[in-house]
Amino acid sequence: MPEQGAPLERQFGDMRVPILVTMAGLPGSGKSTIAEIVAGRLGATVISVDPIEASILRAGIDSDQPTGLAAYLVAETMAEQVLLSGHSVVVDAVNAVEPARLQWRDLAERCDVKLRVVETVCSDDALHEERLSKRTGDAAAYSGVAVEQSTDEYDEWKGACGSLPRVTLDTAAPLGENVDTALRFLEG
Numbered sequence: 001m002p003e004q005g006a007p008l009e010r011q012f013g014d015m016r017v018p019i020l021v022t023m024a025g026l027p028g029s030g031k032s033t034i035a036e037i038v039a040g041r042l043g044a045t046v047i048s049v050d051p052i053e054a055s056i057l058r059a060g061i062d063s064d065q066p067t068g069l070a071a072y073l074v075a076e077t078m079a080e081q082v083l084l085s086g087h088s089v090v091v092d093a094v095n096a097v098e099p100a101r102l103q104w105r106d107l108a109e110r111c112d113v114k115l116r117v118v119e120t121v122c123s124d125d126a127l128h129e130e131r132l133s134k135r136t137g138d139a140a141a142y143s144g145v146a147v148e149q150s151t152d153e154y155d156e157w158k159g160a161c162g163s164l165p166r167v168t169l170d171t172a173a174p175l176g177e178n179v180d181t182a183l184r185f186l187e188g
Contacts, residue, residue, distance in 0.1 A: 018083050018086055018111075019042070019113055019114045020111070021044065021115075022093065022095060022115065023120065024096075024117055024120070024166075025095075026096075026121075028122070028129075028131040028132040034178060035092040041179070047075050048091075048092035048093070052071040053070075056074075072093065072100055075091060084111060098155055101161045102161065117166035118186075119166055119167070120169050123172045
């Protein structure tokens with residue numbers, strides 16, 4: 001049995017076996033919190049799409065341009081470099097639509113690593129609203145638009161995406177329980 005909390009890379013002796021973990025879920029559903037904790041436990045690098053997109057917008061690129069697509073492509077490039085260096089990656093992104101989700105499947109295949117999806121939902125609407133209201137800076141400016149847009153566009157997990165190894169966490173449950181569930185899924 002692997003050592004509890006040991007990075008996945010170390011569980012296989014001296015040989016590094018990186019893994020690609022991609023988060024999915026609406027803004028404010030708890031993705032980033034779980035991504036940070038899980039990455040810390042796995043010894044993985046977190047690559048978050050939201051700050052990349054915020055930086056693109058701060059650089060003066062008009063918001064009517066495909067900044068979301070650009071941010072996902074930058075995140076993919078960064079994730080690929082980390083994976084090819086032999087380290088695990090946790091991608092923190094909404095991943096609302098099939099093309100975004102398949103992007104990570106294709107990256108995992110190119111890098112010959114396992115892909116695991118951790119989806120977050122928040123069944124408590126009041127808690128979800130509270131989380132969104134506490135955001136500051138770029139996250140606050142982006143949140144309202146992103147939630148509305150993501151809710152309208154969030155696809156069911158079917159077709160090619162339906163077969164991706166995935167666990168769904170309800171973040172209305174205690175954080176520790178969700179982290180433990182995610183780690184068991186990733187180590188299984």
